[in-house]
Amino acid sequence: MVRIQGTKLVHDGPSLITHWGMSGPAVLKTSAWGARNLAELKYDFKAQINWVGISNEDEVRKLLNRHCYSYDKKKIENSNPFEIPSRLWRYLLLKSELNLTKINGELSNKEKNKLINTLLNDVFVVKGKTTFKEEFVTCGGVSLKEVDMTTMQSKKVSNLYFAGEVLDIDGVTGGFNFQAAWTTGYIAGQLKA
Structure with missing residues (x-):
């Protein structure tokens, strides 16, 4: 789920992380429906990403707790309850300031809270459009x-x-x-x- 902070723009769907930034249906739909808003913001805004597609924090917490209990001896790096690609999972763990070698059963509530916040509210600063001039969405033109x-x-x-x-x-x-x-x-x- 992609949300543009300070606007009503929000869209569900897959996201694609490329070498130059983010793309995929959720990002493209958000930019298509919000082309005018984003232009008014001069392409300077914050994008909030929900990586798990579940908006209820308590539900995410239950899933994580159940997973940590069921796989209490596995390292968190190798134990992903949300079907997130492994490289992205590793990135999210590091962004949450978690030790990759930590065992699921040893995660504190504070560490789980950090991870849950990153999973549900990962924020990226957007400044400008791509320099490649390959935008998929523009706005304006002859009325x-x-x-x-x-x-x-x-x-x-x-x-x-x-x-x-x-x-x-x-x-x-x-x-x-x-x-x-x-x-x-x-x-x-x-x-x-």
């Missing part, structure tokens, strides 16, 4: 109120046609921007052919 949608012609300037991402259309992941580009391009092209 749809200024375009005859049956021809894609400008209502203000005759014989000026618009299509694709030059229009103020934001699509979520799954090819919606492509579809908008193809459809509007087709409409404009049919009339000028």
Whole structure:
């Protein structure tokens, strides 16, 4: 789950951690639905990640306690109750300031609380967009109120046609921007052919 602090933007779904940052359906949906909000924030905000997809802290605590009891002799690094990829699990343990060689049965309540907080409320500072110019979501463009949608012609300037991402259309992941580009391009092209 990805939440943008200070806004109502929140989306569930898988997250992908890449060598340059975060991506995946939850991140892309959040940026698609929040493109205007993020632009207004000048892409300077905090993203809060819930790594386990469970928002109830007591439920996470019960799962962790049950796991620590059932696997009390295993090292926490090798014992992951949340099906989190091992490299990410290791990172989250270190971010929670836990000794990787510690045994599950020896985790104190204070250490469990730190881990639970990291699992549910991991915060990342976002400053700017990628320098690769590979953004999947933009916002803005020619207002749809200024375009005859049956021809894609400008209502203000005759014989000026618009299509694709030059229009103020934001699509979520799954090819919606492509579809908008193809459809509007087709409409404009049919009339000028």
